[in-house]
Amino acid sequence: MKHYARILAAGLMLLSPRLALASTWNIVPDHSSVGFSILYLMGSNIKGNFDRFSGAVDLDDRNIAASKVTATIDASSIDTRVQKRDDHLRNPDFFDVAKYPEIIFVSKCWSRTSNGKLKSSPAT
Numbered sequence: 272m273k274h275y276a277r278i279l280a281a282g283l284m285l286l287s288p289r290l291a292l293a294s295t296w297n298i299v300p301d302h303s304s305v306g307f308s309i310l311y312l313m314g315s316n317i318k319g320n321f322d323r324f325s326g327a328v329d330l331d332d333r334n335i336a337a338s339k340v341t342a343t344i345d346a347s348s349i350d351t352r353v354q355k356r357d358d359h360l361r362n363p364d365f366f367d368v369a370k371y372p373e374i375i376f377v378s379k380c381w382s383r384t385s386n387g388k389l390k391s392s393p394a395t
Contacts, residue, residue, distance in 0.1 A: 293333070298326040298342065305344055319351035326376070330389075340378040340391050346371060 306320040326342030346368045349360050361368045378391040 293331045294329075296328040296330065298324070298328070300324060305342075317351060317356075319349060319357075321345065321348045321374075322350055323348040335381045335383060335389065338378075338381045338389075338391075340376070342376040344374040344376070346374050 300323070303324075304320055305324050306318065308316045308318045311317045321344045323345035324342060326340065329339045329341075331337045346366045347361055349357055349366065351357055351360070360366055363370070366374075380391070382390050384390050
């Protein structure tokens with residue numbers, strides 16, 4: 272019986288690189304962030320983030336073009352560390368969170384950069 276377990280374990284180890292060619296990675300909010308920086312008037316930058324979001328990366332190493340990133344951001348969770356500005360950004364002048372509560376990102380295409388890194392573009 273131990274002999275069969277060793278053969279099975281060896282077979283799984285040989286197959287694992289092939290299984291890893293297509294995988295889904297969930298975005299973990301505790302280890303991720305969604306942030307932005309906007310140039311404001313006299314050259315200062317306003318930085319902020321969104322506190323509530325989720326998403327996933329579906330990666331296909333054999334066919335990078337078939338890979339996909341999706342993310343959903345709770346627009347009301349915007350935080351620039353200035354409450355009055357955050358409230359203004361939530362109103363119809365900007366995000367209109369009552370009408371559009373979510374910001375949804377879906378990648379359009381993937382490519383490899385010259386240094387081998389992956390690059391994703393948003394859908395239009």
